[in-house]
Amino acid sequence: EPEVTQTPSHQVTQMGQEVILRCVPISNHLYFYWYRQILGQKVEFLVSFYNNEISEKSEIFDDQFSVERPDGSNFTLKIRSTKLEDSAMYFCASILGTSGGQNEQFFGPGTRLTVL
Amino acid sequence: AQKVTQAQTEISVVEKEDVTLDCVYETRDTTYYLFWYKQPPSGELVFLIRRNSFDEQNEISGRYSWNFQKSTSSFNFTITASQVVDSAVYFCALSEQNAGNMLTFGGGTRLMVKP
Numbered sequence: 001e002p003e004v005t006q007t008p009s010h011q012v013t014q015m016g017q018e019v020i021l022r023c024v025p026i027s028n029h030l031y032f033y034w035y036r037q038i039l040g041q042k043v044e045f046l047v048s049f050y051n052n053e054i055s056e057k058s059e060i061f062d063d064q065f066s067v068e069r070p071d072g073s074n075f076t077l078k079i080r081s082t083k084l085e086d087s088a089m090y091f092c093a094s095i096l097g098t099s100g101g102q103n104e105q106f107f108g109p110g111t112r113l114t115v116l
Numbered sequence: 117a118q119k120v121t122q123a124q125t126e127i128s129v130v131e132k133e134d135v136t137l138d139c140v141y142e143t144r145d146t147t148y149y150l151f152w153y154k155q156p157p158s159g160e161l162v163f164l165i166r167r168n169s170f171d172e173q174n175e176i177s178g179r180y181s182w183n184f185q186k187s188t189s190s191f192n193f194t195i196t197a198s199q200v201v202d203s204a205v206y207f208c209a210l211s212e213q214n215a216g217n218m219l220t221f222g223g224g225t226r227l228m229v230k231p
Contacts, residue, residue: 031217033215033218035219036144042220042222042223042224043161043209043219045219045222048217055216092160095217097217104151104163105219106163107160107219109160110161112159
C-alpha cells in the first residue's frame, strides 16, 4: 500500500540553525500539507501546497518557514532560523483529490524536531 | 471560522468497558467533512473515519461506531468492549468545502484502557 514517508524521523538542532524536513508524498497525489504538533498538544495546520505554490497557510507559517517541491517526488519544509518553540512533531500529508475537503489525508509518520 | 472541541482531555476505563469520546464542531460552511484519527504512543496519525455533512447515518465498523448529529454539531465516537490496544490519543477533525482540505483538529482525548 502506498504511503507518505518522512525523513529524518528525529532531528536535533541548535537554536538559530536552519533545518529542512523532507517528505515524499504518495506519487499520484496532488495536494500536500504540513502540520505541527507541539508535545502534548493538538495537531495544527501550517501550510497547503498545490500546483507548485502555497494555497493556504496559517498564522504559524511566518517568514521563517518555506516549502518547496524541488523535484517530482520530494516536498520539503524549511525553517530558516530555528527557535526553541519550533520543537514539535512535524507531519506531512497528501491528498489525491482535486477539491472539496472530502478527501482522506494520508499522513506521514512525522519528524520530531528538537531545538536546543 | 472552524473550530473543533473535545471536552474530555483524558478518559480511563477498564478493559471491556464501552467508552464514548465526544466531539463538537463549529463551522459556517454548509458542506464540510468530519474525521477521527488515532494517535498511538508511537506517534503516527491513523485515519479512522470520514463523514460528510450530508450523511448523518451512523456508522459501525467492528467495535467502533460513530454518531453524527448535525442538530447538536456533534460527531461522537464509541468503542465497544475496549481493549488495551485501544489506548491512544484520539483526534476529531473538520475540513470545510471552501477551505482547501485543510484539517482543523480538536485538542484530542487521551484514552487509557487498563487490563
